[in-house]
Amino acid sequence: MKLLNVKAVLDRDKGMQLTGHDAEVMKILGYDEVLKDLDDKSTSYAILSHRWVTEVNYEEMIGLAVMEPRTKDRIRGRSGYMKIIKSCEQAMKDGYTWLWIDTCCIDKRSSAELTEAINSMYRWYRDSQMCYVFLNDVDDWAFPAKQDFSRLGWVNGWPEWFSRGWTLQELIAPRKAEFFNKRWESIGTKEDLASVLEEITRIPESVLRDGRVLRSIASSERPCVAQIMSWAADRKTTRVEDRAYSLLGLFGVNMPMLYGEGPKAFQRLQLEIIRASSDHSILAWSPKGRFGMHKSVLADNPSCFRGYHDIQELEPHRFIAELEHGIRWLGLDAATNLSRLMGLQRGADSSQLFRFDVTNLGIQMSLPVCPQQDQDALSTKYFKAMLPFHDHYGNLVTIDLQCRGHSFCRR
Structure with missing residues (x-):
C-alpha cells in the first residue's frame, strides 16, 4: 500500500x-x-x-x-x-x-x-x-x-x-x-x-x-449474512457497483472490479458469499412490495435486507422440531413428511440443509417447503420455503417460491 x-x-x-x-x-x-x-x-x-x-x-x-x-x-x-x-x-x-x-x-x-x-x-x-x-x-x-x-x-x-x-x-x-x-x-x-x-x-x-x-465467515459468533446486509440497507454510494464492492471485506471474499456492470456486481457478491458459506439467511430478503415472479432467488441490492438486523439463527435440531410442529399445524400428510424429517433429525441427511451448489443452471440447494394453493392459477405450483431463522416475532422466516419446470424463482 x-x-x-x-x-x-x-x-x-x-x-x-x-x-x-x-x-x-x-x-x-x-x-x-x-x-x-x-x-x-x-x-x-x-x-x-x-x-x-x-x-x-x-x-x-x-x-x-x-x-x-x-x-x-x-x-x-x-x-x-x-x-x-x-x-x-x-x-x-x-x-x-x-x-x-x-x-x-x-x-x-x-x-x-x-x-x-x-x-x-x-x-x-x-x-x-x-x-x-x-x-x-x-x-x-x-x-x-x-x-x-x-x-x-x-x-x-x-x-x-x-x-x-x-x-x-x-x-x-x-x-x-x-x-x-x-x-x-x-x-x-x-x-x-x-x-x-x-x-x-x-x-x-x-x-x-x-x-x-x-x-471467519464460518465463525459461530459471526452475525448472519442478512444481519450484515441490513447494516448497509440505507447506505448509498456514488457508483452503483460500489454498493457491492464496499461489502467485500465484511464478508471476507474477493472478486474482480468491473465498473460498468451495474447491479450485477451485487449478484456476483452474493454468489461469492454462497461459495464461502452455507448461511441460508442470504435468501432472507424482502421483494419490497413487488408482485409477480422475481428473476432470481438473490436480492437486487442491500436495501432488500432492510429490517433483518435482528433475525436469529436456529440450531438444526430446533429447526427440525419447529418444522415437525408446523407440519402438524398445517394438517399435511404427517406420516410421509415426518419420515423425511426423522432422517434430518438423526443427522443422516442434515448436511443437505447446509449445502449450496452454484452451477451454470443456477443455485442448487435443499429446503423444507410447503405447497401453497393459488386460486387464480391452479396450473402453477407455488411453495413456501422455510429457513432456519426466527424473525423479530419469533416466527420461522419463510420465502415464497414459484415452480418453473425444474427450477424455482422468488415470488
Missing part, C-alpha cells in the same frame, strides 16, 4: 507557504518523498475515514510542488487538501510517521492498483493503529447523541458519514477510531461511543468493540 510520509507532507506545505530567501533554502534542501510503498503488516500507520468533498487525487499529490503557482494555489485551496494537512498534523501529534487516505494514496489511473486497493481496503483499516473519522458537517463539541432533522445535509437526522457505503467497513474494521468535528476537535472514540453508534447503525456493540468476529 502507498502511505503518506506525514513529516514530508507537512514540510512541503510549509515550504510552499514561504517566500523569498526561505523558499529558496527549502528548494535547495528538497522535500522527502511524500508517498511510499510499504507493507501494512509491518508498518505502524494511521488511516482516515471521511466523506468526500473537493479532494486531491494521487497525481496531484505527488506533483504539487512542481506545478505552476496558479494551479498549485487552486489545489491547496480545496477543502480536501486542508483535510490532508489536518490529518497529517493529528497523526504527527499522535506519533505516527505514516498515514493512508483513500483519495490520494491510490493511483486510480491503474485498474490493477484500484482493484487491489478495493479488495484489500478492509484489511488496511483493520491493520491500522488508529482511524481518524472526520465529520465535516458536525460543528459541535460533542458527538451527536440523538437525531436532529433540522441539520442541513444530515441524512435521517444523523451526519452524512453514517449514510455512505464505504464508511460502514471503516467503522467496523479498525481496532481504534477517534471522531473529529469540522474544526478537527476530538468528540470521542469508538470505544466510548459504542452504545450511541449501535443506536445509529444497528450494528451490535460487540461487533463495534471487536470486529474480529467478522474475520
